[in-house]
Amino acid sequence: MSPHQFLLTRRYKMSLVHQIPAEFVGNECSQLHGHDFKVDVVVAGMPDPVTGFLISRLELDRIVETTLLKPYREKPLHELQNKMTGEAIAARLFELLRAPSALGESCVSVNLIETRKNRFQATV
Amino acid sequence: MSQQPSKTYRVARRVYFSAAHQLRNQALTHEENLNLFGIQAATHGLGHNYILEAYIEGALNEQSAMIMPVAQLDALLKEVVTGLDHKFLNKDVPYFREKLPTTENVARYCHDFLSLLIQKYSAQKSTTEKSQSVDHPPVTLQKIRLYETEDLWVDCGPALQPEF
Numbered sequence: 001m002s003p004h005q006f007l008l009t010r011r012y013k014m015s016l017v018h019q020i021p022a023e024f025v026g027n028e029c030s031q032l033h034g035h036d037f038k039v040d041v042v043v044a045g046m047p048d049p050v051t052g053f054l055i056s057r058l059e060l061d062r063i064v065e066t067t068l069l070k071p072y073r074e075k076p077l078h079e080l081q082n083k084m085t086g087e088a089i090a091a092r093l094f095e096l097l098r099a100p101s102a103l104g105e106s107c108v109s110v111n112l113i114e115t116r117k118n119r120f121q122a123t124v
Numbered sequence: 125m126s127q128q129p130s131k132t133y134r135v136a137r138r139v140y141f142s143a144a145h146q147l148r149n150q151a152l153t154h155e156e157n158l159n160l161f162g163i164q165a166a167t168h169g170l171g172h173n174y175i176l177e178a179y180i181e182g183a184l185n186e187q188s189a190m191i192m193p194v195a196q197l198d199a200l201l202k203e204v205v206t207g208l209d210h211k212f213l214n215k216d217v218p219y220f221r222e223k224l225p226t227t228e229n230v231a232r233y234c235h236d237f238l239s240l241l242i243q244k245y246s247a248q249k250s251t252t253e254k255s256q257s258v259d260h261p262p263v264t265l266q267k268i269r270l271y272e273t274e275d276l277w278v279d280c281g282p283a284l285q286p287e288f
Contacts, residue, residue, distance in 0.1 A: 003283035006228055011275040042286045050149060051160060052226035057276075058162050109286030121288040 004044040004108070008054045012039045012064055016077050018084035035114050039068070039093060042109035055106065067102045068093055086112055086120040094122035133191050134181045134266065139201040141209035144171040145225040169212065175271040176205060176234055179281075180242065182263035192245075192263050200241045204234055227278045231270040235280040239265045 014037045022030035041064060045054040077084055081092050094110040097103045109123040146169035147161040157165040164170055178201060182191040207217060213225035223229045246262030267281025279287075 003285060005280065005282065005284065006231070007279040007284050007286060008228065009277050009279075044284075044286075047226065047228040047232070050151075052147070052224035052229045054228055054278075056160055057164075058160070109288075111286075111288060119288075121286070123286050123288075 006044065006046060006054055007108070008043045008045075009040050009111075010043075010057070010060055010064075012041065012069060013037065014039055014069060014072055016072065016089070018077050018089075020085055024085075037089070038113035040109075040111035040113070041097060041103075041107065042111065043103060043106050044108045045106050055103075060103075063102050064097070067096050067099075086114045086118065087122075090120040090122040130183065132181050133184050134179060135191055135194075135197070136177055136179050137194070137197050137201065139176050139178075139198070139205050140173065141176065141205040142171065142173050143208050143211050143213050143225075144169045145213040145220075145230075146170070147224055147226060149224065169214070172272050174208075174230070176201065177269040177271075178238055179266040179268070180263045181266050183261045185258060185260045188258050188260065190260065192260055193258075196245065200238060200245065203241060204237045208234075227270060227272040227276060228280075230272075231268060231278040231280040234270060235265070235268045238268060 015034065016037055017032060017034040019032045020029040041060070043055055043060070047054055072080065077089075081088060090110050090112040093112065094107070097107040097110065098105065109121060111119060111121045113119040145164075146166070147164040148157045148167075149160070152160070154165075178197070180192060180197065184191055208230070211217060213220045213230065217225070217233075219233050220229070242263060242265045246264070249260065249262050265281070267279050267284060269277055269279050271277040
């Protein structure tokens with residue numbers, strides 16, 4: 001991936017319920033539980049000469065709300081994706097934001113912070 | 125453990141400043157500004173507690189075990205933010221009379237200013253540092269990160285990759 005001169009990161013929060021199959025984890029993660037996930041959406045580009053923005057914050061918030069926050073608020077996680085690990089959630093959120101109708105290729109990374117102990121990144 | 129002077133080391137250092145800004149393009153109508161900038165177009169402006177992080181890299185001086193004396197880095201960072209701290213950016217900083225003080229443009233201002241200071245610092249190494257007891261090698265500015273809030277920040281540098 002070519003390097004960028006500007007990266008803008010905006011942090012959102014998603015409260016999700018999940019569970020990892022016991023066969024893959026030997027700990028409490030196999031029980032139904034949840035987290036206040038932090039979702040760092042990273043956008044690359046150059047500031048627009050008129051607005052000074054890589055992307056309007058209102059536009060970014062609208063896209064993230066309609067693409068991620070609302071669907072994940074209205075349905076339980078297991079109805080939206082089969083796998084519910086941090087890696088799988090980060091990958092799905094990144095895939096959704098990379099759609100041309102969302103942020104497209106300007107979204108270069110999604111960093112998912114699950115707890116103080118672990119975080120995940122999906123990037124190109 | 126023996127130190128390898130040929131290795132590249134990175135140091136991140138923070139400085140804090142507080143400033144007001146207003147995101148309003150005079151060429152646009154009030155409604156267009158509100159649609160584009162939301163509450164940031166408020167006529168009275170908004171204030172933030174900014175955090176500026178500098179990421180510098182260089183080789184280690186084995187005597188001091190530093191790539192650059194931290195007091196000197198602090199002095200350069202202070203020089204960058206002195207012109208911004210407790211100011212109304214649109215009105216008090218000439219750079220922002222032509223450019224809106226968005227997080228991106230404030231980040232660019234800080235990066236370009238600090239980059240110049242770091243270049244001057246590194247260029248002086250070959251002429252003045254020889255007389256001093258500890259000779260620190262030149263350093264380069266890898267990037268700066270500017271936090272406008274804890275939920276919004278911008279990285280600015282010549283060759284950035286998304287960090288993890």
